[in-house]
Amino acid sequence: MHNRFFKNKPFYLAPMAELSHRALRELIEEFGGCDAYFTEMISANALFSGGPYEKWYIDTLPNPQKCVFQLVGADSDALAKAAAYLDSFECAGIDLNMGCSAPLIRKTGAGAAWMASIDRSGELISKLRPQVKRRLSVKLRIGFKDDFEYLVRFCRRLEQEGVELITLHPRLVSEKFKRLAKWEYVARLKNELKIPVAGNGDISSAQDFIRRAQGNCDAVMVGRAAVQMPWIFAQAREIEKEDNSNTCLPSPQAQAEHDLQKQFLEYSAVETLKGARKRVPPNVFAGRAPPALEEIGIRFLELLSIHQPPDFHISRAKRFFGFFCDNLKWGNYLKNQINREESLSGIEKVWKEHFKTASTIPDSHPENL
Numbered sequence: 001m002h003n004r005f006f007k008n009k010p011f012y013l014a015p016m017a018e019l020s021h022r023a024l025r026e027l028i029e030e031f032g033g034c035d036a037y038f039t040e041m042i043s044a045n046a047l048f049s050g051g052p053y054e055k056w057y058i059d060t061l062p063n064p065q066k067c068v069f070q071l072v073g074a075d076s077d078a079l080a081k082a083a084a085y086l087d088s089f090e091c092a093g094i095d096l097n098m099g100c101s102a103p104l105i106r107k108t109g110a111g112a113a114w115m116a117s118i119d120r121s122g123e124l125i126s127k128l129r130p131q132v133k134r135r136l137s138v139k140l141r142i143g144f145k146d147d148f149e150y151l152v153r154f155c156r157r158l159e160q161e162g163v164e165l166i167t168l169h170p171r172l173v174s175e176k177f178k179r180l181a182k183w184e185y186v187a188r189l190k191n192e193l194k195i196p197v198a199g200n201g202d203i204s205s206a207q208d209f210i211r212r213a214q215g216n217c218d219a220v221m222v223g224r225a226a227v228q229m230p231w232i233f234a235q236a237r238e239i240e241k242e243d244n245s246n247t248c249l250p251s252p253q254a255q256a257e258h259d260l261q262k263q264f265l266e267y268s269a270v271e272t273l274k275g276a277r278k279r280v281p282p283n284v285f286a287g288r289a290p291p292a293l294e295e296i297g298i299r300f301l302e303l304l305s306i307h308q309p310p311d312f313h314i315s316r317a318k319r320f321f322g323f324f325c326d327n328l329k330w331g332n333y334l335k336n337q338i339n340r341e342e343s344l345s346g347i348e349k350v351w352k353e354h355f356k357t358a359s360t361i362p363d364s365h366p367e368n369l
Contacts, residue, residue: 009213010035011233012167014200014223015070015095015139017041018312018319022059023303027296028226029062032234035219036092037067038139041100044073044082056309064090068137072097074109076124084131093135093165096128101141101173112173115143115154122157129162137165139200142185144173151185152192159195167198167221187216205229209236227323230296293327294355300324301348313344321347330354 013020013028015038025037042057060067069086071094073079083094098121100111107113114121129136138158143151155166170185181201190197196218203209203222209232212220226232304316321338325331334354341347 009217010198010219011209011213011236012036012038012198012200012219012221013226013233014038014221015040015097016223016227018316019223019227021056021312021316022061022307023300023316024227024230024320025067026062026303026307027230027300028233030299031231032237033063033066034226034233035066037063038070038095038221039067041070041072041097042082042086044071044075044078047082047085053309053311056312058086058089059307060089060091061307065092067091068093068095068135070095070097070139072100072105072110074113076127079124080127080131083128083136087132087134091134093137094128094132095137095139095167096124098138098140099169106173112141112144115140115173118150118154118157121154122161125158125161125163135164136162137167138163139167139169141169142172142182146172148185148188151189155189155193159193163195165196165198165218166193167200167219169200171201183212183215190216190218206232206236206239209233210239213240224323227320228326293324294352297321297324297351298348301344301351305344314342314347317344317347321351328354 011034013025013034013036017040020038020040028034028037039057039060042054047054047058058069060069069089069091071079071082071086073082079096083096086094097111098114100106102111105111105113114124125136125138140154142148143154158166166189168186168189170182171179183199183201186197186199198219198221199212199215199217200221200223203212203220204225208225209220209222222232229235300320301317304313304320308316318339322335325335325338328334334350337350337354338347341350
């Protein structure tokens with residue numbers, strides 16, 4: 001690996017419904033943070049409806065300078081008004097969602113529905129651009145069909161109207177996560193545009209971060225893997241630092257640190273817990289090993305109770321553990337137990353109990369067959 005490929009390329013947290021909120025940002029910050037946190041989708045229409053929850057969506061802490069508001073909507077006037085309002089807060093920028101493929105979003109004309117018309121989308125950006133003093137970006141997909149030339153024309157229009165960053169999730173609107181992201185489209189699109197292009201999709205480890213950062217892109221964005229492994233950004237940066245070091249023979253101490261990092265990377269998620277309170281394998285970022293998985297889960301519940309309204313607690317907790325439990329050998333069994341709970345205290349009790357009894361679950365258990 002060589003410096004010229006990926007040195008200083010930003011790592012972003014993706015916008016994810018019920019996940020990209022302050023509690024998760026706080027948890028990631030405790031491991032060292034990332035370069036930008038994109039919020040979960042903020043509805044342009046709901047922002048001014050006087051609802052009780054909007055203040056939670058626009059919370060930019062713990063690091064406002066790294067927080068990017070993501071807007072979703074179908075009405076250009078409402079989006080322009082919302083963009084101007086959000087731009088008045090301390091933040092890193094405003095991002096427009098043109099990639100959400102959820103039918104409930106698309107049928108309103110929002111999300112990926114914008115990709116159906118170059119002119120409609122260009123006119124929207126022309127309205128938003130004067131309202132935004134900070135960086136204006138767009139997150140989108142390949143489109144409704146595999147037509148790279150259309151994608152290029154679409155993005156060039158956005159660039160012409162003043163968009164400063166495009167994040168491409170290289171899947172078709174109709175494709176789900178079971179289909180692999182077409183990362184070659186990220187590199188090809190970057191070659192066609194003057195503005196930076198970030199890539200998003202199928203990042204499942206710190207190794208993936210480094211591999212994608214080596215490619216022809218300006219930034220790498222991760223979503224689900226950052227929920228499963230909140231330490232992934234710090235781990236990737238530490239590996240990147242090592243790979244960017246000089247090529248002379250390592251000292252015994254440096255070689256030992258390298259071996260620890262290699263051990264961390266080769267330790268599969270299914271093996272993370274073989275007994276009660278087994279720790280995540282050691283690495284050298286921040287000079288210490290990550291806390292035990294049990295402690296991370298408890299810490300997340302604590303942050304959730306502080307930084308999200310009570311009405312959001314259960315849905316956000318279940319969404320988080322839906323990914324975080326993938327670190328555990330009997331994760332699916334634990335997810336089912338958590339999903340039956342209706343309070344944070346109940347979820348915490350189930351979580352703690354699992355670590356007391358996990359080592360006694362027999363190999364004949366359905367999770368192990």
